Amino acid sequence: PGKNLRVVVTRKLPEPVETRLQELFDTRLAADDAPMNRDALAEAMASADVIVPTLGDRIDAGLLGQAGENLKLVANYGAGFDHIDVATALSRGIMVSNTPGVLAEDTADMAMALILGVPRRLKEGAALIQSGEWEGWAPTALMGHRISGKRLGILGMGRIGQAIARRARGFGLQIHYHNRTRLRTETEESLEATWWESLDQMLARVDILSVSVPHTPSTFHLLNARRLKLMKPTAYVVNTSRGEVIDENALTRQLRAGELAGAGLDVFENGHDINPRLKDLENVLLLPHMGSATEEGRLEMGEKVIINIKTFCDGHRPPDLVVPAML
Ligand code: 8YV
DSSP: OGGGOEEEESSSSOHHHHHHHHHHHHHEOOOSOOOHHHHHHHHHHOOOEEEEEEETTBBBBHHHHHHTTOEEEEEOEEEETTBOOOHHHHHOOEEEEEOOTHHHHHHHHHHHHHHHHHHTTHHHHHHHHHHHOOOOTTTTTTTOOOOTTOOOEEEOOSHHHHHHHHHHHTTEEEEEEOOSSSSHHHHHHHTTTOOOOHHHHHHHOSEEEEEEOOTTTTTTSOOOHHHHHHHTOOOOEEEOGGGGGGHHHHHHHHHTSSOEEEEEOOOOTTOOOHHHHHHHHHOOEEEOOOOOOOOHHHHHHHHHHHHHHHHHHHTTTTTTTTOOGGO
């Protein structure tokens, strides 16, 4: 039955994933690495049974309204689904699936890279060598701050937050977290994590804050100017989830005013359009959304997409359906 299922993939995916999709389904692959524009997306959604979008493809109510009767599944290549209007999709009988789990460990590694790299001034150190200006070791050169013994605040204790906590304990960090729901006692104890019901109270006490909440209407600008101001001027902010969770202009202003010690960001509020006043700063380490970019992870994401489509095609409920309760 798969061979009759029309699947449209919006972006270039790793070759083995594309090959497998073509073996199993009547798959139309992306012609090049560029994102599809809105017209091409609309056309794809009019003709496909299943669409495989990625981050950056805005599947909004307008596009869903133009989708053909045949479109039944949006099988997102990625964990975050804030670019998809899930409620409208469901109201039109279109299911939405994602790829949770397989990118948690890689994203947590990248969060750790930033948690270690910003206080220890990796960017400045590397730049000094690159510029040819390094004149040799000196006792007071490039002194950063110790990681061990500090308090790490994790905002969002889902799979990624917990993977960060497990790693961070090995670096001697004390784990604090804020999450809508408290972890089960066994999980909390195994992570030696302290739950804060009040985000504001936690913010005032941590030395490093790492963000791992999804972007939803209730997390948009959760870290606004007021909350950022609650943090210690010696504290660092790390974000590997979605840029929209932090008011980037407010963060930039506070970093420039010396009211925060530094930031490590893998995601930005306006995609790749980054505030130039943020880019200028020495104490920020900015990465181009690389959190889950490993060869292994990208293949596993592809496998998840394929399992979701295959299960749907076999007449069952795809395992990674996104439900409104998650919004
Ligand atoms: C990926 C991500 O780059 O999965 C997510 O939510 O933000 C990223 O890790 C994305 O999945 C690619 O579609």
